[in-house]
Amino acid sequence: MSKTDLSPTEAEFKILNVLWQNGPLTVRAIHDQLETSSGYTTTLKLLQIMTTKKLVTRDESSRAHIYSAALSKDSAKQKEVKSLAGKLFGGSVLKLALGALSEKKCSAEDLQKIKELVAQMEDEQSTKM
Numbered sequence: 001m002s003k004t005d006l007s008p009t010e011a012e013f014k015i016l017n018v019l020w021q022n023g024p025l026t027v028r029a030i031h032d033q034l035e036t037s038s039g040y041t042t043t044l045k046l047l048q049i050m051t052t053k054k055l056v057t058r059d060e061s062s063r064a065h066i067y068s069a070a071l072s073k074d075s076a077k078q079k080e081v082k083s084l085a086g087k088l089f090g091g092s093v094l095k096l097a098l099g100a101l102s103e104k105k106c107s108a109e110d111l112q113k114i115k116e117l118v119a120q121m122e123d124e125q126s127t128k129m
Helices: 010-022 027-033 040-052 073-088 093-103 108-128
Strands: 056-059 066-069
Touching: 010 027, 010 040, 010 056, 010 066, 010 073, 027 040, 040 056, 040 066, 073 093
Parallel strands: none
Antiparallel strands: 056 066
């Protein structure tokens, strides 16, 4: 399996979101949380693949195996942003941010949060110098 194969697919992200929201669960509980027309065995197969990819861990100590997310939501976000910036914007976080902001109108609240984040980052950089 190549390094790029380790990134979660859309279906795997749906499972990870269930685990991030609920914590460790059985296959049945995960499947019941998913809004999908796919069968239980599809969810089980995805979890087996995700275990191989080290996206989830499996506790086999009881009859019903319990699955947990092996990476945090923040870690997954960081990896996806870095990947997207690399694939589409030549690695530039600035171009990624500008691209995202130009695609959709921002609410005043969102713009204020962006300004606060930029100010916080500027403060962090000035303290490093």
